[in-house]
Amino acid sequence: MPPKTMFEKIWNSHVVHEEVDQPSILYVDLHLIHEVTTPQAFDGLREAGRLVRRPDLTIATADHNTPTNIGRAFMPVTDPIARQQLEALSNNCQEFGINLYDMGSPKQGIVHIIGPEQGWTQPGKVIVCGDSHTSTHGAFGAFAFGIGTSEVEHVLATQTVRQNIPKTMEIRIDGALPFGVTAKDLILGIIGEIGVGGGQGHVIEYTGEAIQSMSMDGRMTVCNMTIEGGGRAGMVAPDETTFDYLRGRPQAPQGEEFEKAVEEWSALKTDEGSEFDNLVTIDATSIEPMISWGTNPSMVMPVTGLVPDPNLIDSKDNRKAAESALEYMDLEPGTSIQNIKLDRVFIGSCTNARLDDLRAAATIAKGHKVNDHVYAMVVPGSTAVKLQAESEGLDSIFKDAGFDWREAGCSMCLGMNPDVLSPGERCASTSNRNFEGRQGRGGRTHLVSPEMATAAAIAGQFVDIREWELS
């Protein structure tokens, strides 16, 4: 048999039907749903008199709209339209027999954080969700991608999704990440290299030393932002790190079943001699702590750099985009990025609000105080992350330092709930998108790692985390 990539193996084992010149019908093992991209899909089912084919393979949570104030489960949601959407999810789940982890449930959280932490996310699965950051789950060697609401309805009704087979790309990261450089810096560096459309039409498998030695939380950060480079999905081959993470998780196979699963999962990795349609190589040792300066995630620079000069950009389209980004961000070319004053810091999102992220941030925050001019919030990615962080005393470290410690949800990553920037406010954010107005109309977002965001909260401006003195 010819050698196959991990993606091909998963694809082939999920094809229900294929025909020349048509998208294939792929079986879906796990369908994650949330309040924002599903109400219209359930309405569609009702109108057509259809049922949910596999409620047992469908998991629901409330994350995008949910307030993050402590004690929220006992207070009404003040935004009437958000409340209506949350109620619609609850009613739909009840009507169609789907398990919902709502506000107040210990399993509630951002959909891409609860999937892995409960063990629903497993190697070899096809996973979809009406959310572009579904690429996160690829960190386990799953084929996971975002879909729209019509496709959500299709999956609910048929447990399948129609897809044209994507191309494949290997991004090989040679060498080890230097001290102070995180998974977030790596993926920002990669997107800076390939551009926001660089991965279009491709499933990307990340390989190489830096990935192999990375924790699952780090791999999830990398796969999560694959979509920001335009990739259909990101993947990492499952290995001992993956199996150790999954062992004992409530929804993972247990005991002997688990060992059998490990045997199957181990066979998923890309065969030697397989060919990808494209290869990109990155030198991990050249990556520095990164900061975004513009209005898309490819507009990034190292912390030691100066704000770029659009006049030095050859392509007219890119020059125009850079000029417009600098105007929106209120930045002057040639300024040291470390001299920019910040108003807000957001530590959260499906990119960087897992335990590793909060532990790393707490290490930086310990014994320090948030700058007087900065309002900084920490929003755990899930209620389970929050509870575990509290049992480790991380919440006390943050609160003592003057951070606002919140309940779990998507929060200021996209500003659908009350957590938003005011016009003109500048924010260091561990989230994934620095688009215009993403965190609130007129808000200015700089994407960074949790470590860099924490240090920035304390200093009131960006600092090179490699020079930070731990107390």
Next chain:
Amino acid sequence: MKPFTTLNSIVAPLDRVDVDTDQIIPAQFLKRVERTGFGQFLFHKWRFEEDGSTNLDFELNQPRYLGSSILVSGRNFGSGSSREHAPWALLDYGFRCVIAPSFADIFTNNCLQNGILLIQLNERTVRHIINNALNGKGYELTVNLQTQRVWDQDKKIEAEFDIDEFSKYKLVNGLDDIDLTLQYEDKILDFEKSKTQLH
């Protein structure tokens, strides 16, 4: 879904690259539980000033582009969030066709589900169309999906475009994917049975 056959319309230009779905429709407007009524929020941050008044500098607010059904823009249109509210907003505002050098993957699928035709043309042709729309008054294009051609009044632009047969078939007939897939329900059932036997 409304079938798509031919379209003749004034062309509205959006001369930017990487237009993301957060710009097409900001997250604050995604809370509605219906599929309709999103057009009023299309390009909200660009169309309107902070106080809610119309931003007269924004291309689409110019009277000459009113009533347009064809939007033309730069590469990587529709990147970012998977929100189907983006095509819903475009459609509700009146756009049935978007022309650009490239489109983001999820956005492409979402448009196809809503009868919006995406036409991918090379950078040079798109640049010509944008310039014509910016410079001329009432610059029009005609699109014929059946013959996969697009042209302007004086045939200065005349281009063929690619579209896979399945997408074309769906657009021309205004078909819903679920019905098409359910023709293979037996195969889904077989697949489920074989999976249960394996585990």
